[in-house]
Amino acid sequence: MSILKKLAGETLSYGFSTILGRSLNFLLVFIHTAAFMPAALGVNVKLYGYVAIANIIYTYGMETAYFRYAKEAPERYYNLILTAIILTSGLFTLGLFVFADPLMAQLGYEGKGQFMRWLALILAIDAVTAIPFARLRLERKIQLFVKAKIVSILLNVGLNLFFLALLKPMQEGHWGPIFLQNLYFPSIGAGYIFLANLLSNASLFYWLRSSFTDFKWTWDSAEMKKLWVYSFPIMFMSLAAMFNLMFDRLLLEEFLPEGFYPGRSSEDALGIYGNCYKLSVFMSLAIQAFKYAAEPFFLGSKSAENSPSNLALVSHWFVIVCLILWVGVSSNLFWIQGLFLRQSIYWEGIGVVPVLLLANLFLGVYYTQSVWFKKTNKTYMGTVITVTGLAVTLIGNVIFIPIYGYMACAYSFLTSAIVMTLLCYVGGQKYDPAPYRWMAAIVYIGLGVIAIQSGSILASLQIPLFISQNIGFICILVYILLKEFSWKNGKPSLTLK
Structure with a gap:
């Protein structure tokens, strides 16, 4: 029991x-679904499918490895694994930035390379924060874990409401302050979903700042x-x-x-x-x-x-x-x-x-x-x-x-x-x-x-x-x-x- x-x-x-x-x-x-028809959301469905796969490549099983070995030397394995994740995430993200335009053209979204760059940053943040979150779970610091996750999601929802439920109707209906209407660009469209995700993910660094201040670069081949x-x-x-x-x-x-x-x-x-x-x-x-x-x-x-x-x-x-x-x-x-x-x-x-x-x-x-x-x-x-x-x-x-x-x-x-x-x-x-x-x-x-x-x-x-x-x-x-x-x-x- x-x-x-x-x-x-x-x-x-x-x-x-x-x-x-x-x-x-x-x-x-x-x-x-209120803001866009199904065809317009197809790019998000497809790209987030690839993002879910890329997330795994960015962390390459190190979360589970941390749980398996951290009990032997918690700080050492935390520093070692996080060092590896930061280095590889930087390389992966640089590659996606360089090849963003041809990759999006290959996927059938010519001229949408900025979407790929936003997603590359989202992937990097997810990977780099994964090990600090794993340490919170291992140390049973559930309250901080919960707070960071919820605030990030609240921010994501708020930004989606701001972009798609406020700015989009303003721009399309030509009502409200002009400066707000001009903040929405129809060419981005469903891309605002990626932008909101990126900005909300960046907020995680604030809640996990102590996990990075005590981090020490470590390498052992x-x-x-x-x-x-x-x-x-x-x-x-x-x-x-x-x-x-x-x-x-x-x-x-x-x-x-x-x-x-x-x-x-x-x-x-x-x-x-x-x-x-x-x-x-x-x-x-x-x-x-x-x-x-x-x-x-x-x-x-x-x-x-x-x-x-x-x-x-x-x-x-x-x-x-x-x-x-x-x-x-x-x-x-x-x-x-x-x-x-x-x-x-x-x-x-x-x-x-x-x-x-x-x-x-x-x-x-x-x-x-x-x-x-x-x-x-x-x-x-x-x-x-x-x-x-x-x-x-x-x-x-x-x-x-x-x-x-x-x-x-x-x-x-x-x-x-x-x-x-x-x-x-x-x-x-x-x-x-x-x-x-x-x-x-x-x-x-x-x-x-x-x-x-x-x-x-x-x-x-x-x-x-x-x-x-x-x-x-x-x-x-x-x-x-x-x-x-x-x-x-x-x-x-x-x-x-």
Whole structure:
């Protein structure tokens, strides 16, 4: 019980910043879809897909390496790893600055090289601040971590509102002070999203200033070789995982036949799918918050608390929490879509959301199980698993996008996540066995499918839509209460067996 309380407490603390931050950040979907049509947002969907991949290259697995080795000599490994990250980030960013214009022309955005330069600076800041943030997590300085993240996101949302909800309407409607109208340049358009991101990221240096003032340039070739041997498989694993997450958006526009969706271009389809995809953020919140708390815990020094049985217990409750999110969000898409996707054109792709939520659930289970190859220094196994998952995604998208459109993207991702979870489970049981409650997980997921499908069946009944769509969700909650809790004197207590 203590392990659940400890991890739950830290997950909720990180989750507060993650959920509040992402919720505020999610307002950006509202702002962006109100300001631009899908085709105009296609450049952002595509470039942020590449940014997510580049982020991994910029940090090349050093965050996990820091958690793995910092317990031996915290300051030494902090200085050594941060030195390496600063040097490589500078080189990568310089390269992107030099080749920004031809790269954007190659991507089909001639004359938009400034967007690439802004993104290069965003990538550099993300990489350089990653290790100070990792140290805050390791030292359990959650309050500072939360404050820095939330203020940065608040600033990002505020700048988006300023550029797109104030200056853009002023310039287009020719109202308000002239000097404000002149601050908005239509040629930049959706590029203001990148500019707001850059300015808000720069604010992180203020909150992390103490982490940089006590930083000392350090280099040790022998130690760096050891770190690279450990971290490079993690980088390739993370790259494969990110390609798995992003490749559907990169392939959709390429393989979708012209006119597949009547009256919609390929750019429209990409914008619709990319913004509907963002509704799966609800599952990503739980996964990210859990990773923030669990990674330093389970990769720390060996103790009774981070035993395989406790990992299995934590994983069981992770599945339950994710199940509640999956069914709860899927059952309420009928009003969520109108709240966050402000133009009805985006609602056409809403069917991908339950599939993507379930895919993220499996991906979260994979992350909880992946502790074994990080603890046993078999990080290459993670690379093998994620590359296999990537192959499944690629094959599924290439074959089925021309037949099923963006639904093929969603189901390919789901299939990939299931394959990765199964492979990770098999490998874990061989090298670092844990008594996972896999049968209970299968039952819960099956009940979730039934609960979501019941909404379609009951929609024809003459009862309020909110009730018909949530009957299955309520049944799931009741089942969890009866199954996972024992009731004594009218008070619930967890059943831990």
